[in-house]
Amino acid sequence: MKETTVVWAKLFLILIILAKPLGLKAVNECKRLGNNSCRSHGECCSGFCFIEPGWALGVCKRLGTPKKSDDSNNGKNIEKNNGVHERIDDVFERGVCSYYKGPSITANGDVFDENEMTAAHRTLPFNTMVKVEGMGTSVVVKINDRKTAADGKVMLLSRAAAESLNIDENTGPVQCQLKFVLDGSGCTPDYGDTCVLHHECCSQNCFREMFSDKGFCLPK
Structure with a gap:
């Protein structure tokens, strides 16, 4: 009985080791929109990692995000x-x-x-x-x-x-x-290029990590 348990444990470890090479990734392993720690497109659920020139890390964004034209009561x-x-x-x-x-x-x-x-x-x-x-x-x-x-x-x-x-x-x-x-342009759309102040974003929400000089626009 003990030997059987050891065999099954070894098989389970082998499956875990082979999971990534076989493409068996966890559902939540990719990085969501707005995550600002991606290095390649494959890390993002959207398939697009935007990296500013000179920056080591990028931001996961939507592909082809349209610019917003807001006709709200604001x-x-x-x-x-x-x-x-x-x-x-x-x-x-x-x-x-x-x-x-x-x-x-x-x-x-x-x-x-x-x-x-x-x-x-x-x-x-x-x-x-x-x-x-x-x-x-x-x-x-x-x-x-x-x-x-x-x-x-x-x-x-x-x-x-x-x-x-x-x-x-x-x-x-x-x-x-x-x-x-x-007029549909002139402000940065959600997940758009880097921002410094809230009013640069169509959403009026510029998210910046602590101690970071630049951020990115997120929806409120």
Whole structure:
């Protein structure tokens, strides 16, 4: 009887050892969406591990995740002249805005044109459309450049955008507030590219591991 038990125990151990080579994996062995410790596509249940250049670990994401166009009651729907509906969210940032001359090439690779309605922001994704309110008026700009936090300003505006707010070199910085204008793009979708702040995500939820400089967008 004792010998039979030993034989069965050995057979059981052999089956466990051979399980992985034979492809017999546990159902929950793959990593779920949002897991930020994958190294290859095969580790993710979705079959897609997104790794930022220079990072050792990646994030499990859906393949072909569509960008979200949110028409919820959190914002007001307005209709542009071409009939396309947009949503203007509530104010997400207040501070000081000013005019800047800009570099010859912006951070996203565009040739800087002071006659275009563009702006520089510290963290917002490129091509995000933002409504800037100040000096009793407003203007919609596209983010195509970066700025540092050291200057104490929330946004730097091209000459055309600044003049629309009655700002020039002589005016100096003015108080302003920023609102999103979303048309299905301009915010990072769930499980999308890395984020730093909540307002960069369509879900308004940027998940960051402790001590990590960057995170990823998750649904609320």
